[in-house]
């Protein structure tokens with residue numbers, strides 16, 4: 342297996358892009374990434390596109406071809422395919438791109454994710470984002486994605502005696518960091534009381550526990566060692582670990598609602614591949630599609646004891662100046678959650694940090710980052726470890 | 731939902747039919763064709779079992795979202811119950827007010843209407859939980 346590097350990044354601002362189409366978003370991020378990598382488009386040998394819902398939001402499938410065409414790459418006759426794994430579509434696309442370069446088959450590939458949610462009504466959005474839970478056995482009975490995550494939150498409070506305020510700490514932290522990210526959907530700071538008193542979505546989770554439905558795109562250019570030697574980037578960033586795992590699709594099938602076995606497995610494998618451990622990681626992007634999901638992930642990867650993540654955040658852990666910085670991008674909560682782009686955007690943020698270009702949200706001595714992208718209530722998880730080498 | 735997609739799951743939804751692995755004895759609901767733990771040794775051998783309809787609330791929430799198929803119900807109680815047969819089942823809980831629900835509360839499954847006429851004009855039936863005390 343060969344080493345794989347990230348030589349280019351690009352992203353749009355996340356948020357409500359009323360004036361931009363899905364294809365305009367992904368092209369904007371793609372061209373930025375190609376320019377950032379300082380390569381010519383003809384050097385790209387394959388495209389892996391992450392997208393969850395274009396078939397439901399804009400009735401457009403065959404997203405691989407769409408990205409290839411409007412990025413001006415179809416005339417090069419390169420393979421271009423769509424990867425769909427719900428909210429984890431982006432991370433899955435990165436894993437597929439990684440494997441294709443690591444295997445020796447390609448030297449330079451483009452991994453791009455995009456989602457366009459504001460072309461449908463808010464009601465339809467709630468149904469579409471629930472498309473990643475079991476339609477026959479969860480959503481049929483009224484179990485929405487938010488509702489299922491609320492069941493996890495209630496059980497978390499019951500089993501561990503965690504307080505509602507502790508769960509609200511993650512959105513507070515994400516917004517604090519997001520306020521310094523020019524690409525974030527929301528740049529306001531919020532307080533614990535704001536989270537608790539916001540409009541109820543699924544008791545105990547409110548609107549401010551939940552990631553928003555955002556439009557946006559994010560793109561990476563991955564390259565082999567050979568390619569990196571030609572390009573000579575200022576900071577050489579390696580994907581030192583990439584792993585994906587799966588778990589039971591529906592929450593009711595799991596023995597323990599509070600155990601995210603796929604998250605644990607993909608993270609252990611990615612860290613092992615990078616010959617590292619969680620204690621060395623300086624930056625973590627957690628998948629806070631809701632506050633509770635973000636916290637359960639932080640506990641599952643061994644950063645905090647079970648049931649205590651919120652308490653640790655109250656003590657200042659997770660802040661960009663603490664030992665481990667969490668969601669410096671603003672996370673899914675504040676940076677936003679354009680599903681197909683989300684997992685790729687987490688890595689874009691990690692690269693910005695590792696290059697030392699994160700300005701006001703820069704983490705001191707950032708040399709290793711971990712990004713975790715999850716589908717639904719934990720049915721799929723992709724972990725990536727990134728390092729400056 | 732088209733009629734066949736709804737009708738296909740009739741017996742499972744109406745009679746709570748799950749499957750049991752003859753090798754390890756694990757019971758699954760919804761039913762599975764293969765036991766994830768015994769895999770090859772369970773293929774073609776999974777047995778149908780009726781899940782006993784009593785259990786206890788394992789976790790609960792009140793959903794306030796405007797989801798097209800369910801907004802006529804909102805807010806509605808949604809739970810995961812740990813059934814006496816060992817499996818967990820999720821579904822709506824009715825005939826009780828949210829403030830009276832607690833984890834551990836005995837519930838049982840009852841046959842109910844799930845949605846009003848949907849986009850294909852079907853009124854869909856299935857199971858919901860009701861208090862059992």
Ligand SMILES: [Zn+2]
Nearest residue numbers: 751754765768
């Ligand atoms: Zn078995």
